[in-house]
Amino acid sequence: MMRHAKKREIPIWATKPAFIVGIIIVVTAILISFFPQFIAPYDPIEVNSKAILVAPSAEHFFGTDNFGRDVFSRVIWAARIDLQIGVFATIVPLIFGSLMGLIAGYYGGVVDNILMRIIDILMTFPFTILVIVIMTILGQGMRNIYIAIWLVGWMAYAKLVRGEVLVLKNAEFIEAARVTGFSDKRILLRHMLPNVVSSAVVFAASDVVLCMLTGASMSFLGLGVQPPTPEWGAILNEGRAYIMNAWWITFFPGLFMAITGIGFSLLGDGLTDFLRTKGK
Amino acid sequence: MNGLNYILKRILQIIPVVFIISILIFLMLRAIPGDPARLVLGEKATIESIDAMREKLGLNESYIVQYGKFVKGIVSLDLGTSLTYQRPVIELLRSRVKITLMLTLISTFFSLLISFPLGYYAGKYKDSMFDQIVKSGALAAVSMPSFWIGLLLMILFGVKLRWLPVGGWGNTFIEQIRSLILPGLTMSLLTSALLIRNIRNSVVDISNMDYVDFARSKGISERAVKNRHILRNALISTVTLLLMRMAYMLGGSVIIETVFSLPGIGKLMVDSIFGRDYAVVQALVMLFAMIILMINLLTDIIYSFLDPRVKF
Amino acid sequence: APAAQESSNTGEASSVETEYAKRITIGRLGDAAYLDPNQAVGVAEITITQQIYEGLVKASEDCKNIVPSLATDWIISDDALVYTFNLRPDIKFSDGTSVTGADWEWSLIRARDAETSGYRFAAEPIESVESDGETVVVTLKEPSASFLGNLCMFNLTLGSKAHWDAVGEQTYAQQPLGTGPYMLEEWNKEENILLVKNPYYWREGVPFTEELNYKVVGDDNTRSLQLQSGDIDIMMDVPFSTVSQLEISQNVKIHTFPSTQIRYFILNTTQAPLDNQKVRQAIGMAIDKQELADIVTLGFGKPAQSLLSDTQIQWFFDGLEYNDYDVEAAKALLAEAGYPDGVEFTISVRSGSQVYEQIAVMLKSQLAKAGINVELEMLERASLSEKYQTLSHEATILQWVDDFPDPSGIMGWTIDYDQCHAWYTGLNDVDLDQFNAAANVELDLEKRMEMYDEIQQRIYDNANVIPLFSNSFVWAASDKVENLKVTPFYVQITDNLKMKK
Amino acid sequence: MEKIVEVKNLVKWFPLKYGIADKIMQKKRKYVKAVNGVSLAVFKGENLGVVGESGCGKSTLARNIIRLYEPTDGQVFINGVDITKMKGRKLRNIRPMMQMIFQDPYSSLNPRMTVYEVLSEILTVHQMVEKQEIPNRVKELLEMSGLSMEIADRFPGEFSGGQRQRIGIARALALEPELIIADEPVSALDVSIQAQIINLLDDLQKKLGLTVIFISHDLGVVRYVTDRVAVMYLGSVVELGETEKIFNKPYHPYSYALTKAAPSLDPTDRKREQIIEGEIPSPIDLPSGCKFHKRCKWCQEICKTEDPVYWEIEPGRFVACHFPLGQEERKGE
Amino acid sequence: MNKLLEVKDLQTHFIMKNEVVKAVDGVSFTIYEKETFGLVGESGSGKSQTCRSILGLVKKPGKVVGGEILYKKQDVVKMSKDQLRKIRGHEISIIFQEPMTSLNPVLKIRKQIFEAFDRTDMTKEEKRKKSIELLKLVGIPSPETRMEEYTHQFSGGMRQRAMIAIALASEPSLLIADEPTTALDVTIQDQIMQLLNQLKEELGMSILLITHDLAVVAQMCDRVAVMYAGMIVEMTDTFTLFSTPRHPYTNALIRSLPNQKGANERLEPIHGAPPNLADLPMGCPFHPRCKFAEEICRTSRPELTDLTNTHQVRCHFLNKTVGFQGTFTPDKKQGGCDGENS
Numbered sequence A: 001m002m003r004h005a006k007k008r009e010i011p012i013w014a015t016k017p018a019f020i021v022g023i024i025i026v027v028t029a030i031l032i033s034f035f036p037q038f039i040a041p042y043d044p045i046e047v048n049s050k051a052i053l054v055a056p057s058a059e060h061f062f063g064t065d066n067f068g069r070d071v072f073s074r075v076i077w078a079a080r081i082d083l084q085i086g087v088f089a090t091i092v093p094l095i096f097g098s099l100m101g102l103i104a105g106y107y108g109g110v111v112d113n114i115l116m117r118i119i120d121i122l123m124t125f126p127f128t129i130l131v132i133v134i135m136t137i138l139g140q141g142m143r144n145i146y147i148a149i150w151l152v153g154w155m156a157y158a159k160l161v162r163g164e165v166l167v168l169k170n171a172e173f174i175e176a177a178r179v180t181g182f183s184d185k186r187i188l189l190r191h192m193l194p195n196v197v198s199s200a201v202v203f204a205a206s207d208v209v210l211c212m213l214t215g216a217s218m219s220f221l222g223l224g225v226q227p228p229t230p231e232w233g234a235i236l237n238e239g240r241a242y243i244m245n246a247w248w249i250t251f252f253p254g255l256f257m258a259i260t261g262i263g264f265s266l267l268g269d270g271l272t273d274f275l276r277t278k279g280k
Numbered sequence B: 001m002n003g004l005n006y007i008l009k010r011i012l013q014i015i016p017v018v019f020i021i022s023i024l025i026f027l028m029l030r031a032i033p034g035d036p037a038r039l040v041l042g043e044k045a046t047i048e049s050i051d052a053m054r055e056k057l058g059l060n061e062s063y064i065v066q067y068g069k070f071v072k073g074i075v076s077l078d079l080g081t082s083l084t085y086q087r088p089v090i091e092l093l094r095s096r097v098k099i100t101l102m103l104t105l106i107s108t109f110f111s112l113l114i115s116f117p118l119g120y121y122a123g124k125y126k127d128s129m130f131d132q133i134v135k136s137g138a139l140a141a142v143s144m145p146s147f148w149i150g151l152l153l154m155i156l157f158g159v160k161l162r163w164l165p166v167g168g169w170g171n172t173f174i175e176q177i178r179s180l181i182l183p184g185l186t187m188s189l190l191t192s193a194l195l196i197r198n199i200r201n202s203v204v205d206i207s208n209m210d211y212v213d214f215a216r217s218k219g220i221s222e223r224a225v226k227n228r229h230i231l232r233n234a235l236i237s238t239v240t241l242l243l244m245r246m247a248y249m250l251g252g253s254v255i256i257e258t259v260f261s262l263p264g265i266g267k268l269m270v271d272s273i274f275g276r277d278y279a280v281v282q283a284l285v286m287l288f289a290m291i292i293l294m295i296n297l298l299t300d301i302i303y304s305f306l307d308p309r310v311k312f
Numbered sequence C: 001a002p003a004a005q006e007s008s009n010t011g012e013a014s015s016v017e018t019e020y021a022k023r024i025t026i027g028r029l030g031d032a033a034y035l036d037p038n039q040a041v042g043v044a045e046i047t048i049t050q051q052i053y054e055g056l057v058k059a060s061e062d063c064k065n066i067v068p069s070l071a072t073d074w075i076i077s078d079d080a081l082v083y084t085f086n087l088r089p090d091i092k093f094s095d096g097t098s099v100t101g102a103d104w105e106w107s108l109i110r111a112r113d114a115e116t117s118g119y120r121f122a123a124e125p126i127e128s129v130e131s132d133g134e135t136v137v138v139t140l141k142e143p144s145a146s147f148l149g150n151l152c153m154f155n156l157t158l159g160s161k162a163h164w165d166a167v168g169e170q171t172y173a174q175q176p177l178g179t180g181p182y183m184l185e186e187w188n189k190e191e192n193i194l195l196v197k198n199p200y201y202w203r204e205g206v207p208f209t210e211e212l213n214y215k216v217v218g219d220d221n222t223r224s225l226q227l228q229s230g231d232i233d234i235m236m237d238v239p240f241s242t243v244s245q246l247e248i249s250q251n252v253k254i255h256t257f258p259s260t261q262i263r264y265f266i267l268n269t270t271q272a273p274l275d276n277q278k279v280r281q282a283i284g285m286a287i288d289k290q291e292l293a294d295i296v297t298l299g300f301g302k303p304a305q306s307l308l309s310d311t312q313i314q315w316f317f318d319g320l321e322y323n324d325y326d327v328e329a330a331k332a333l334l335a336e337a338g339y340p341d342g343v344e345f346t347i348s349v350r351s352g353s354q355v356y357e358q359i360a361v362m363l364k365s366q367l368a369k370a371g372i373n374v375e376l377e378m379l380e381r382a383s384l385s386e387k388y389q390t391l392s393h394e395a396t397i398l399q400w401v402d403d404f405p406d407p408s409g410i411m412g413w414t415i416d417y418d419q420c421h422a423w424y425t426g427l428n429d430v431d432l433d434q435f436n437a438a439a440n441v442e443l444d445l446e447k448r449m450e451m452y453d454e455i456q457q458r459i460y461d462n463a464n465v466i467p468l469f470s471n472s473f474v475w476a477a478s479d480k481v482e483n484l485k486v487t488p489f490y491v492q493i494t495d496n497l498k499m500k501k
Numbered sequence D: 001m002e003k004i005v006e007v008k009n010l011v012k013w014f015p016l017k018y019g020i021a022d023k024i025m026q027k028k029r030k031y032v033k034a035v036n037g038v039s040l041a042v043f044k045g046e047n048l049g050v051v052g053e054s055g056c057g058k059s060t061l062a063r064n065i066i067r068l069y070e071p072t073d074g075q076v077f078i079n080g081v082d083i084t085k086m087k088g089r090k091l092r093n094i095r096p097m098m099q100m101i102f103q104d105p106y107s108s109l110n111p112r113m114t115v116y117e118v119l120s121e122i123l124t125v126h127q128m129v130e131k132q133e134i135p136n137r138v139k140e141l142l143e144m145s146g147l148s149m150e151i152a153d154r155f156p157g158e159f160s161g162g163q164r165q166r167i168g169i170a171r172a173l174a175l176e177p178e179l180i181i182a183d184e185p186v187s188a189l190d191v192s193i194q195a196q197i198i199n200l201l202d203d204l205q206k207k208l209g210l211t212v213i214f215i216s217h218d219l220g221v222v223r224y225v226t227d228r229v230a231v232m233y234l235g236s237v238v239e240l241g242e243t244e245k246i247f248n249k250p251y252h253p254y255s256y257a258l259t260k261a262a263p264s265l266d267p268t269d270r271k272r273e274q275i276i277e278g279e280i281p282s283p284i285d286l287p288s289g290c291k292f293h294k295r296c297k298w299c300q301e302i303c304k305t306e307d308p309v310y311w312e313i314e315p316g317r318f319v320a321c322h323f324p325l326g327q328e329e330r331k332g333e
Numbered sequence E: 001m002n003k004l005l006e007v008k009d010l011q012t013h014f015i016m017k018n019e020v021v022k023a024v025d026g027v028s029f030t031i032y033e034k035e036t037f038g039l040v041g042e043s044g045s046g047k048s049q050t051c052r053s054i055l056g057l058v059k060k061p062g063k064v065v066g067g068e069i070l071y072k073k074q075d076v077v078k079m080s081k082d083q084l085r086k087i088r089g090h091e092i093s094i095i096f097q098e099p100m101t102s103l104n105p106v107l108k109i110r111k112q113i114f115e116a117f118d119r120t121d122m123t124k125e126e127k128r129k130k131s132i133e134l135l136k137l138v139g140i141p142s143p144e145t146r147m148e149e150y151t152h153q154f155s156g157g158m159r160q161r162a163m164i165a166i167a168l169a170s171e172p173s174l175l176i177a178d179e180p181t182t183a184l185d186v187t188i189q190d191q192i193m194q195l196l197n198q199l200k201e202e203l204g205m206s207i208l209l210i211t212h213d214l215a216v217v218a219q220m221c222d223r224v225a226v227m228y229a230g231m232i233v234e235m236t237d238t239f240t241l242f243s244t245p246r247h248p249y250t251n252a253l254i255r256s257l258p259n260q261k262g263a264n265e266r267l268e269p270i271h272g273a274p275p276n277l278a279d280l281p282m283g284c285p286f287h288p289r290c291k292f293a294e295e296i297c298r299t300s301r302p303e304l305t306d307l308t309n310t311h312q313v314r315c316h317f318l319n320k321t322v323g324f325q326g327t328f329t330p331d332k333k334q335g336g337c338d339g340e341n342s
């Protein structure tokens, strides 16, 4: 039993170095993605037949690729695309899925049943396959990657939030809100949502990474972003052919991808601690 | 009784799900642009020959008739003939299902092998150096595309060390197992990372439970505490997660199978989608649906077996 | 390499040539669908069927001449309608059964009538076929200048009627039976195709190697790694991008072969602004084909101006008037065409193909300099075909490899509107079409060559199909492999192919 | 005396899952029979205690009265109005007059709202006071509950259990209710804090003229705070009457057992006998006859088969027993 | 009487990044053979950590940082893991407060009992017999079948009984019961208390009973220590404690309980809340809540002082607190004071 309130003067996040690292990485990634033009020394898509497959040097920090394009500039510009994929592809399912989960969990009954059946059915398509089918129907391209991930991605959030709602529905403060005579809408949005959304948000942080990976997989299957748009997964995929003689083409985007992924995961982990502690 | 109830219910549920899936996939396939006949004949085909082919393939019939044939096929267990391979679909599936299943099993095995010790000790020595390293390693593994990791593994173990074949599928059992090691490992990395996280957190949580201390207070060995109490309980959520991942791995095997050039159903699925091989895609989707429904059912059964508190 | 070791175990006792491997493993990108030359055939199928089936005549290894194959010689009637071929005696199928006249009649007629064949045009001129087992007499509907060339095609080959009768069409495509140097032993879909030496082959001592194992490896990169690790001995069609890493790899040798392959920029003339000939010509001028070839082929290609490959030297028009790369002129021409501010269009590219993708990227970059703004749209094969069919694309990139020593194939393809909307450009140049038809029946070689010169020029001027570059075929093999040979028509000559142990 | 709450024959059953196999086997549908025909009245201004062991249906009864649950059967009247089937807006309008204080000081407050937000939200939504008056009213409520305005901007996580319970009380008071249902308001608190909360509730009841239904399993507390007490067992009230009288002279063997089982603070008064055996049976398969008979020392044949009637054994005193303790004659004979 | 367990100046601290929680801060007491020793105090006063320290079961950031725990003259603190394991469950057993979480939910009760025999060389059959015996002893009906069930099929009282049965399996000399009845209903609490008393009698063991319920102490214990903020503030025999408590905290605790009053009298709560163990107030830890606090209480921490040789109190004003009233008057103390004496 916890009959004790723990008072803390130091904000919880400050005691979590991992969380701080996560924040630093993500913020840096976001900054990069907002202002690639100030960092990247070259045009990321400009072909230069005089500098093909140049090894990393002062002129080209990360070397050049088979088109003579500056890998550093491409990697920097790719941050924008990848973050976009990660964030856009996550945010819509986060919102839509959370709302569906909220409604289904709270009202239960038929609404819940229908939603869960839909999810059951869609879940029997393996995720990757479903995305591929949708991509082939819609055609290649960024926008369609989003749509495909949206169509599939919301279910995880709906399930997650629904589960939380089912637990929370019986929490005494929700009962208190009902006893107070608040409307369902108010209970759902003011009382329920802020408490259930945190785990969805935490999940979203790691989902960002998975969405970026899905984007990369699509590039691999030839369904990804349109070349010559720089995207880490696409660069990795294109650079595979040169792995033995021009490692830099793939090494750096891989590194950036891993670091960004770690950043988001750390952020998510940290958020868990942060949000949970706040709740207690 | 409850268990029986549950299983009956789940089995009955499969019927409408499969039915709806069959409609969905039928329509989705027809929504994809691209003419199968044309694909079969290739770019140098003339318009008449394409039309002849469409006639031959029954693509000129109405959707209702086509769907009817499809359903009739399923019911009579005749999955039709592959357009691209000109073989009965069922025959195509036979060898491939085996490959993908073996791949999934091997990577499941690797996942367990990797994640249990790492996860357990990371949880036990929470916040230690070891924990930090395992955690960041897991995070890094999650954030790199599998085709890339697979490539690195191939270069290291296939080209440089020459321990294992670079992709491909063997004829003898030993060869086949050998050729599944690298893809299995690649595939298991993401799952391992997820499992490690789960196990670590479970171990941390469970170690805090009174029953662990109570078990210790009986004076039993630390190993018994670990196996009987901590791991046994950590297994519950882990196995559920693992089985969920298995379903995912089955579908996500596409990329691994392509990279490692394994003729499994993942790759077949993608090739067939690209090749508009309706019969194969339809059959595969139904197969996937069945497998996943089975895995779900199995998950629930295993779950209730592992956790006696759960009464469906 | 495992494959080589394996063969050494079994081969040692039986063979005298102990120092050569019994089996060579060849890594290929995709599996074949059918092994029937008269069903839908693509490159993937041809590479195998050409080892199993043979025709009356074939193209010489340099592809410049037509040489005997199953026919020893032939007589063409004066009206050019009746072709009489004298056959080699005692030819057997690989199952040991003898070839009969019925097999000939059936094979050639089937090539004309098989509905599902994409290459019926080659057999189209045939009126009738008669054979007594010693000669084959082919009567044409009308004279055809290219007919003997057509007979070099892979679909006008000899198959066993008895076998077809016995197993039916569907199985026939899976169990081919011909007279070629190899026969099919084992076929695991998407895994491998194992060919073994045809014991009844009519050419003594050929082929040298007992078994050819074509292994399917769907990923180029993996394939190249397998070559380096020794899992495969020969890598067909090495992507240019992979060459550089194979070059630095020990024990691997790069082989290049002259080819008739050319990549083209296809412009759909039914879509504005590409309906404007000047715009198309401006596009042609704005492309730096040299740079394109350099970057994409890394030295294995050179700019192309004519529709025809210069490898087919007698048909290639070396006097072609063409425009050099000139951005300013291109801009001027665009302005003249009424687009002073440049034009915009989309190139639809087949996804998953590195070469196409690279060409597209390069084109985008180069054309931008002339104020031509292109968007790239990657589509997988099926969606793209759909677009071609309905002419809803704007521009695309395609390639051609000749199959027989005559230009009529590609000419018909590029000009004939009915066949495929003039190669998906939608240009219905009736006059040119008629001219081409005339060239096809012109029996005077000199004259015919002149006609094709003119056609090449007219196509160039039409600029609906812009040749980009030609390139060699690039294969790679273990340095133990000897006599690896591929003709410009992409026929693998396996007669003397061998590999040291 | 004016009845503020009247419960007539209230029944609340929770259905258990009923699956396909059950249907095939033609099994009977099963229920958790949490409340089985409770009738009682609460008078204005009184403090009615409800005691009983865990799982006997105390909370379920309370939740039915306050209409968090919809009764399976029977009726609930609030100030003479039947609210049993009320729904939606109507129900919401009647809610402010009855409020609840919860057991768990940790889960009863929204962790993401500050104290001020919690209170002002209620005042705003129900338009209890003018907008500009809200801060004053919040201050008043907090002070009434023994807190100060200083803490208004903090989150519940920053408070101790006792303080949280005070916030819970302030929340309940914000709507100026007539009736407060306190479901084990102190059982999660430390003994030293319990007294603070009990005193607070006591003061408020007197000051505001509240009616309180006080649910507890701690007999000491119940004896101290309540005027009348209802003893529940397996979903039924087995005895009801004035607190002191029940404690001094219980009629029902269960009430007797309860009062005796509570340990005394006097170490010289150590018990050596077992007062009651066994545990409360499952509410799914209720025992036949008197539901208490399995644990009753005085059990007779009739107790096993016949459910005793709930009758007024003396004015204001109700009991459901065939052989009330200290009574010679048996009801109905 | 023989000393069974002697705790001397035990200090168990939770050392965290930015604070140190002194959960147990210099606790000393002795348990004699065959006695029931009570440890009472509010939540968070360090009771559980004291008893966990005895078995070396303190959780991670926590550590015994000082003091000795002598069990039969051997220092448990210094023991190796193996030595400790020999003590655990064999010499000293423990039962916990929450019957819901103290038994492994996924193992059958049988397995959990059998574990207690892990290091004996009993055969399966013997283990079975012994288990059945034990379950019968603690009053679980039809033990043969109940043994094959899981904990979720047990009610709270049953689980507590099962836990006791397991704890008794190796016939320990000392049973530590950490709030064994807190989570239970009065009727069940009563049954468990009776059971513990009866077992103590039958098996001749000592019990260290931890509780926050003074009534339980009054009913069960021979001697008691009252803990506050990780320290013992008063320690004596039960009768003295309830008749003449001498520490203001003990007194206030007794007075704040409702069942000592008639219904009309007002309860006397202790104001404020227990202190934060990571940041104890200067001086006497109880002074912010103490009615009698004076300047010295704010500045200097009182020592545990012998009032008599069986009564220790930690207060600066021992004479001031003479008039405190207990729950009964000492002259009533004739009858049941068996067992206790020292």
Ligand SMILES: Nc1ncnc2c1ncn2[C@@H]1O[C@H](COP(=O)(O)OP(=O)(O)OP(=O)(O)O)[C@@H](O)[C@H]1O
Pocket: D014, D032, D033, D034, D052, D053, D054, D055, D056, D057, D058, D059, D060, D061, D217, D283
């Ligand atoms: N929402 C519900 N669904 C199903 N069963 C329920 C529900 N709420 C309560 N029950 C069951 O009804 C019975 C009575 O529960 P209730 O919570 O009213 O008991 P209680 O007297 O308040 O017990 P406690 O002292 O433990 O709070 C219990 O067996 C409980 O399991």
Ligand SMILES: Nc1ncnc2c1ncn2[C@@H]1O[C@H](COP(=O)(O)OP(=O)(O)OP(=O)(O)O)[C@@H](O)[C@H]1O
Pocket: A001, A003, A004, E014, E021, E022, E023, E024, E041, E042, E043, E044, E045, E046, E047, E048, E049, E050, E059, E060, E061, E062, E212, E277
């Ligand atoms: N894991 C931990 N980390 C930090 N502090 C802890 C931890 N476990 C216990 N404590 C602190 O140790 C102190 C003593 O705890 P302990 O469990 O001994 O209290 P208790 O007297 O048993 O209380 P309760 O009646 O709640 O069981 C508490 O203030 C608590 O905050």
Ligand SMILES: [Mg+2]
Pocket: D058, D059, D060, D183
């Ligand atoms: Mg309750």
Ligand SMILES: [Mg+2]
Pocket: E047, E048, E049, E097, E178, E179
């Ligand atoms: Mg404790």
